[in-house]
Amino acid sequence: MTPKIVRFIRSEQPATPCLVLDVDRVEHNYRAIRAAVPPAGVYYAMKANPARPILERLAALGCGFDAAGIEEIEACLAAGALPGVISFGHTVKKTSSILRAHRLGISLFAFDSEEELRKIARAAPGSRVYCRLMVANDGADWPLSRKFGTSAEEAIRLLPLAATLGLVPYGVSFHVGSQQTEPRAYADAIAEAALVFETLAAQGLILGFLNLGGGLPVRYREEVPGLDRFGETIMQALARHFGHAMPEIGIEPGRAIVGDAGLVSSEVVLVSRRDPDPGAPRWVYLDIGRFGGLAETEGEAIRYRLTTEHDGSETGRAVLAGPTCDGADILYEKAGYHLPLSLKAGDRLQIETAGAYVSTYAAQSFNGFTPLAEYYL
Amino acid sequence: MTPKIVRFIRSEQPATPCLVLDVDRVEHNYRAIRAAVPPAGVYYAMKANPARPILERLAALGCGFDAAGIEEIEACLAAGALPGVISFGHTVKKTSSILRAHRLGISLFAFDSEEELRKIARAAPGSRVYCRLMVANDGADWPLSRKFGTSAEEAIRLLPLAATLGLVPYGVSFHVGSQQTEPRAYADAIAEAALVFETLAAQGLILGFLNLGGGLPVRYREEVPGLDRFGETIMQALARHFGHAMPEIGIEPGRAIVGDAGLVSSEVVLVSRRDPDPGAPRWVYLDIGRFGGLAETEGEAIRYRLTTEHDGSETGRAVLAGPTCDGADILYEKAGYHLPLSLKAGDRLQIETAGAYVSTYAAQSFNGFTPLAEYYL
Numbered sequence: 001m002t003p004k005i006v007r008f009i010r011s012e013q014p015a016t017p018c019l020v021l022d023v024d025r026v027e028h029n030y031r032a033i034r035a036a037v038p039p040a041g042v043y044y045a046m047k048a049n050p051a052r053p054i055l056e057r058l059a060a061l062g063c064g065f066d067a068a069g070i071e072e073i074e075a076c077l078a079a080g081a082l083p084g085v086i087s088f089g090h091t092v093k094k095t096s097s098i099l100r101a102h103r104l105g106i107s108l109f110a111f112d113s114e115e116e117l118r119k120i121a122r123a124a125p126g127s128r129v130y131c132r133l134m135v136a137n138d139g140a141d142w143p144l145s146r147k148f149g150t151s152a153e154e155a156i157r158l159l160p161l162a163a164t165l166g167l168v169p170y171g172v173s174f175h176v177g178s179q180q181t182e183p184r185a186y187a188d189a190i191a192e193a194a195l196v197f198e199t200l201a202a203q204g205l206i207l208g209f210l211n212l213g214g215g216l217p218v219r220y221r222e223e224v225p226g227l228d229r230f231g232e233t234i235m236q237a238l239a240r241h242f243g244h245a246m247p248e249i250g251i252e253p254g255r256a257i258v259g260d261a262g263l264v265s266s267e268v269v270l271v272s273r274r275d276p277d278p279g280a281p282r283w284v285y286l287d288i289g290r291f292g293g294l295a296e297t298e299g300e301a302i303r304y305r306l307t308t309e310h311d312g313s314e315t316g317r318a319v320l321a322g323p324t325c326d327g328a329d330i331l332y333e334k335a336g337y338h339l340p341l342s343l344k345a346g347d348r349l350q351i352e353t354a355g356a357y358v359s360t361y362a363a364q365s366f367n368g369f370t371p372l373a374e375y376y377l
Numbered sequence: 378m379t380p381k382i383v384r385f386i387r388s389e390q391p392a393t394p395c396l397v398l399d400v401d402r403v404e405h406n407y408r409a410i411r412a413a414v415p416p417a418g419v420y421y422a423m424k425a426n427p428a429r430p431i432l433e434r435l436a437a438l439g440c441g442f443d444a445a446g447i448e449e450i451e452a453c454l455a456a457g458a459l460p461g462v463i464s465f466g467h468t469v470k471k472t473s474s475i476l477r478a479h480r481l482g483i484s485l486f487a488f489d490s491e492e493e494l495r496k497i498a499r500a501a502p503g504s505r506v507y508c509r510l511m512v513a514n515d516g517a518d519w520p521l522s523r524k525f526g527t528s529a530e531e532a533i534r535l536l537p538l539a540a541t542l543g544l545v546p547y548g549v550s551f552h553v554g555s556q557q558t559e560p561r562a563y564a565d566a567i568a569e570a571a572l573v574f575e576t577l578a579a580q581g582l583i584l585g586f587l588n589l590g591g592g593l594p595v596r597y598r599e600e601v602p603g604l605d606r607f608g609e610t611i612m613q614a615l616a617r618h619f620g621h622a623m624p625e626i627g628i629e630p631g632r633a634i635v636g637d638a639g640l641v642s643s644e645v646v647l648v649s650r651r652d653p654d655p656g657a658p659r660w661v662y663l664d665i666g667r668f669g670g671l672a673e674t675e676g677e678a679i680r681y682r683l684t685t686e687h688d689g690s691e692t693g694r695a696v697l698a699g700p701t702c703d704g705a706d707i708l709y710e711k712a713g714y715h716l717p718l719s720l721k722a723g724d725r726l727q728i729e730t731a732g733a734y735v736s737t738y739a740a741q742s743f744n745g746f747t748p749l750a751e752y753y754l
Contacts, residue, residue, distance in 0.1 A: 047701075047702055047743065047744050047745070050742070050745065067745070068701065068702045068744040068745060069700075069744045069745040069746055070745070071742075071745030071746065071747065072744065072745035073745075075745065089702075090702055090744070092646055092647045092662045092698075092700065093646070093647075094644070094646050094664065095722065095723065112649075112651075113647065113649035113650070113651065114649075115647055115648060115649045115722065116647055116649065119647075119722065142704065142705075143704055144702075144703075144704030145704065146704065146707070146710075147660075147698055147704045147706070147707055148702075148704070150651065154653070177704075178704075267471070269469055269470070269471050270469045270470075270490065270492055270493055270496075271492060272489075272490035272491075272492045272493065273490070274489075274490065274527065276531070283524075285469045287471065291672070291738060295668070295740075298675070298705060321469075321524055323446075323469065324424075324445065325424055325445045325466075325467055325521075325525075326521075327519065327520055327521030327522065327523060327524045327525070327554075327555075328519075328675060329524070330523070330524055333523075345472065345492065345496065346472065359741075360740060360741065360742045360743040360744075361668060361740050361743050362740065362741050363672075363737060363738050363739065363740060363741070364736075364737065364739050364740070364741050364748050365427070365448075365737045366424065366737040366738050367424050367445040367446045367449065367467070367737075368424075368427065368444070368445060368446040368447070368448030368449035368450075368452065369446055369448065370448065371741050
């Protein structure tokens with residue numbers, strides 16, 4: 001919670017639930033990542049939070065953008081980004097979206113299958129393409145490995161095919177999984193990517209681009225290794241595998257750019273003792289839940305830090321649930337949250353480090369609830 | 378898929394993803410439920426689909442409404458419903474919502490804890506309240522039992538307390554779980570509710586209302602028992618436990634009113650062989666997924682029936698995934714779906730019986746995707 005956010009909440013007392021985000025912190029995080037991995041061009045994974053003030057600030061700083069859909073591409077162009085700094089990073093795209101992106105001047109596309117490669121070749125001829133590898137996602141709180149990526153063997157088959165289809169076989173990407181807490185995951189993935197570079201170089205195909213993907217973590221309830229540790233590990237791995245023949249490097253942080261820049265302010269709707277056993281946890285129902293934006297609490301994967309005005313007083317076990325009639329709208333039952341015993345309906349509860357992957361997930365109107373308000377300071 | 382929907386899709390070819398729903402079918406379903414459980418007043422669980430044309434049709438038929446939030450109450454009043462037929466059925470409500478509902482003339486509220494009961498007593502004095510029991514949810518594809526409801530013992534303690542707080546202790550409700558496929562679940566729950574009626578009657582407190590909740594199933598991929606079987610089981614249980622001293626009966630169907638009235642029309646974005654093993658399933662990516670409205674595919678709980686223009690031709694195993702960059706956006710991996718081998722990117726795929734619990738769940742803008750369009754015929 002930055003001083004600016006503290007002041008805003010104190011003075012404005014905004015109605016809950018709402019997201020409050022400090023855009024200066026976004027700039028700080030962008031600069032910190034640039035400093036930690038100097039050779040890497042940053043492509044902000046804008047799906048983490050595509051709010052206009054964030055895009056405008058980053059575009060003005062010269063940041064690139066990793067877009068998941070055509071609407072995201074249009075949003076960052078509108079915020080002042082040039083087409084040349086935008087990567088259409090989703091490996092599964094409608095042909096109509098590829099066509100529109102091509103017309104807007106986007107010339108960098110991801111793929112992970114022959115079918116998608118052929119779609120890009122038809123709809124965006126001459127574009128640069130990079131192949132997403134499937135790498136291990138161990139250590140990631142929100143893994144992505146099953147749905148996307150292909151094997152090194154398949155990448156080695158598909159990149160030369162791209163050239164014969166009239167595309168520029170530009171490079172390789174991977175994703176170590178979102179909220180990756182283990183720096184080594186990057187080193188292992190870089191080694192795997194280097195193998196593709198080497199094998200293709202031996203065949204005469206020199207790739208120009210290595211995209212390190214996303215995954216840099218933020219601190220939620222538990223500590224995570226600092227950005228410096230990730231930077232060191234990545235730099236060492238790049239030096240070891242590429243030496244002086246370093247390709248263009250890209251990195252796609254989303255969470256690490258906006259996560260700790262914002263928080264969600266919520267209200268306690270009900271605290272009830274559902275079990276007469278005095279040792280049983282209380283149930284604390286908030287006015288935001290899994291369908292109001294906290295989608296990453298699914299399986300209790302992302303465990304947010306929660307703060308209240310009663311912090312410091314005696315606490316007791318609590319189950320946390322969202323406000324909807326849906327039985328699946330339970331946030332934390334097993335993660336062992338403790339909250340102040342004095343917490344009661346009507347109190348404000350802050351969900352810290354909630355700037356990423358919240359606002360866009362909010363259901364448009366489940367149970368009649370409107371999506372949370374958003375304030376960018 | 379009703380003839381009206383078939384004609385609309387054929388003639389209009391609406392852009393995907395979209396929900397197309399036949400409001401005549403809603404009326405048909407309402408009448409069928411009235412016929413199957415004649416003594417029960419129907420309170421439509423509008424969270425299943427609160428679209429204005431549905432609310433207007435049902436209000437004109439004299440149907441009641443089970444509302445989950447204050448915005449839902451306002452929506453059904455705007456659609457022509459009178460306050461007297463509206464139940465504020467959520468057991469967890471903001472005090473501000475109770476106040477507003479009370480001012481709008483709503484006088485029937487659910488609760489399942491002493492804390493909530495006291496909130497209602499303060500914000501809506503003199504109202505009728507009913508206590509939600511926690512009952513077994515075995516047989517339900519989308520269980521609700523952990524988050525809501527209380528024990529019979531607690532209900533027997535709280536209903537007399539309601540009277541001392543200036544409320545009318547009106548009755549008891551339960552919820553056997555959504556998409557309940559076992560008629561006996563209702564009989565067992567009615568027996569449990571009857572125990573509360575009898576115990577309180579012996580203490581001189583005569584309850585006037587038994588709310589059977591929701592749960593009536595629709596046919597997705599698998600067959601379910603017909604409405605007649607549920608009706609018979611419910612009628613027998615009511616006769617056995619209440620005889621001639623039958624209280625006012627309510628029932629809260631949502632899915633059974635709108636589920637089979639609508640479908641989602643989607644487009645195949647990509648079909649890829651992600652595993653070189655020819656026996657491995659293809660991956661079929663649609664332009665709608667778990668965050669675009671198909672939230673009930675979480676854990677592969679609700680297994681929709683899928684139809685394509687290639688139906689009848691040779692099929693093969695398929696994994697189904699949504700269009701977002703999110704690794705959790707996978708619909709069916711284990712449920713053993715088979716789809717035509719000739720299915721390809723750009724083809725239309727219909728998700729049948731998707732009129733309930735889809736449109737409102739759609740994320741407002743994840744990956745830049747706008748929520749699905751909706752057509753009410």
